[in-house]
Amino acid sequence: MRRRRSLGIPLAAAVLLLAMPAAPCFAQEVTVRAQAQPMRVEEGDQVTLAIEIAGESLDQVPPPDLSQIDDFQILGGPSSSTRFQWINGRTSSSKTYTYLLRPRHAGSLTIPSLGVLVHGQTLRTRPIEIEVLRAGGLRSPAAPPPAGSMQGGGPGVGPGVGGPGLPRPGARQPGGAGVPEVRVRSEVDDHTVYVGQQLTLRVFLDTQTQILNLGLQDPPTFPGFWAEEIKVPENLEVKRVQIGNAPFNEYTLMKRALFPTSTGSLTIPPMSYQIQVRRLSQDPIESFFFTPTETVVRRTEPVTVNVLPLPAAGKPSGFSGAVGSFNIAVTADRASSQVNDAIGVKVRISGEGSLNALGASPLPELSDFKQYAPKVASTVAIQNDRLRSEKIWDYVLIPLAPGAQTVPPITLSFFDPRKKEYRQISSPAIPIQVARGAERAGAPAPAMNQSDVRQVRQDIHYIKLAPRGLVDRSRPFYRSTLFALLVLMPFAADLGLLVYARATRDPTHAGRRLRRERRARGRARRRLKEARRRLAPATSRAFYAAVAQALTEYVADKFDTAAAGLTHQRIEELLAGAGAPDALRADYHRALEACDYARFAPTSSIGEEMQRTLQAAERILVALERSLPG
């Protein structure tokens, strides 16, 4: 906010001093005083605090330190104004810092003594007591409380009290003494809207005086809304309105198209304006020669809007999310084409409301056209304070197959907040006659561009029929009796067979012999294993006994005779009779003899010798198993 300085002309000042009741200060003396306005307020009302520093050369005086004010919230300020006086050849000046405060609670509150640093010296104001009544406790708007001055003598910041008796329509807007009635207020055109529906916010300024300058203290924020600015003319338009009995000038300061993005109770926060106005002065001389100005801060009230969600009932399946009232137009740049000859298709959706929610390409994939990503252009414009949107998709389609093709109807569903219902609009289908590509006489037909058959959309498979009736499958097969029976049956059959096999086992000598013969090799192997365990010089006797037993018992089992009665000669006869080769028989006897020798004429058998004997016995048994008939 720019500060304006009203400089006095010496002559005018000379005249002025006659009107002044007293001079505030004299040479070199600097005085500081604080003044609050009004002294009695209701909770929530605002108090203007003016700190006046009077003296000479006050250019370098910084604003006072307000950090000690606890009971009040500082809404605005400081705005400063400077005045010069020239009395009897002396100039004096005064500088005033003005703040806008709001009491934090009711009761008797104190603005504490405030320090101002002047020429390196801290001067203090006196504390001011402000009586804050509970809301509704103050009921005398016609007679505002007098301005409180904590330092006698000298003029107040404003000349006189009350001004010309303005009406006070907004009790919360304090009209300071001499400060003309200025108010700002924000209004919306609808307090109940659907999410995504436009509501228009307007901020007005009502005044009875001339506005010299104004500006927003902070950039406005609209939490929960998407805001689009509606331009207001650079030179604010003025309208004469009647508020109460008094005429006011109404200026439109700001217009915004707001679109709620969430549901529930949303609040548009207050906005503070710093406004420089022409002060009303009862002093004809002052008002003739000067432009007495005052900077005031005014705040709008917060506005609460109830945002409804879009109704769930009747929501179309392909609802785009757009809220408003729209039209759709689809055009093709030609009605007939050739295979591989591009066609331009333009889809234009326009209307009142925002199209931000509309994302996906409206034209579905077409199986007989190759489709490139569209060029998308979207514009918004304000018309009669309503947002109008337009979105254009430019498609290039390449026909892939000849014949009567169509660009199918494009459907847009949106919610119309005025009719409070969902609407669905469709464009007509556009027929496109596609001819085969240019064919030259005699020339072979150009190769058709082939493409894969593509699935363009997904859906569930269709329902099934039961031509042969329904089947109850609540009990699975694996839990049925049949399954249990089928598992048990082979088991039972095998058990039966086992019993049968045992019962019919050959009881004759031949049968027994067969079984003994079958076991021969297993027994011999067990004997050899036993021998291996005794493979040590200390147990050499047992070792050789085991090997000899393995060899003899094998032959005994094979030929079903008693092992005890087997002599070398008898063995020789049996093996020769069974057709065992001579060399093998010789090996057999040698091994057996070696064992006998070692058993009955113990020598110091060394491990290697025993190992050799064992290996020989194993080899002989394997060879015998092969050469003897099974």
Place this chain on the structure above:
Amino acid sequence: MNRRFARGALAALALVAIDLRAARASTPEELFAKANSSYEEGRFEEAADTYGTILKYGLKDPRVLYNLGNASFKLGRLGPAILNYERALRIDPSDLEARDNLQLARARIRDRAPEAEIPFPIAAIQGALQILAPDRMAVLFLIAWVAASALGGSFLLARTETRRQALGYLLLGGATLVLLAGLGLFVTVRMNLEPVGIVMQDRVDVRSGPAEDNTILFTVHEGTRLQLHGRREGWFQVSLPNALSGWIPSASVEAV
């Protein structure tokens, strides 16, 4: 007077005719045909009701479950759709159409199905077993079992050593097959009986314990598949494949 009487009689006849038709459509097959024609005409609500009536008869045919899933899907009820596809697949896991539809329905629910990390070979075996219904596995097992038993019988009856040896080897192979088929049957049956539930409400909070005053751990939405672990008065203990677990009111979940 006469004409009025005639008109009244006609109306009465028409009413009787309608009544008869309704009464006639009472065998499950007729109800099925009726539900199918409702579906074909786009009256999905009616179709779903009629399929439900067939199931109330206690007749569990996978086609009825599948069609009910379809009708629910068309009505936008993803929870019942997924539940019925799952139930149909329990009976007939080889139904690829039900599998496709289930996949499509799952793709539309709010919660993305968290995938547990399963190494490839196990996942492949699981996939193969999923296609094999326990009933098919049971038939395979029976075939292997009967064959092995026959081999066992022949072994018992074999008289010569060579024949016994050959049959012994075959029997070993047969027993291995029986073991594998039995294992397969066991796994498929277990998979089939795995306690699983589908969330049937728009959104349900999963809490740290079986009471309303427990902390909300996470929220699941309609159609999400949950493993059911325990049950306590009105609450299920559930978990997701990514190991998130908690308690959920049993009214909001339907067991497959």
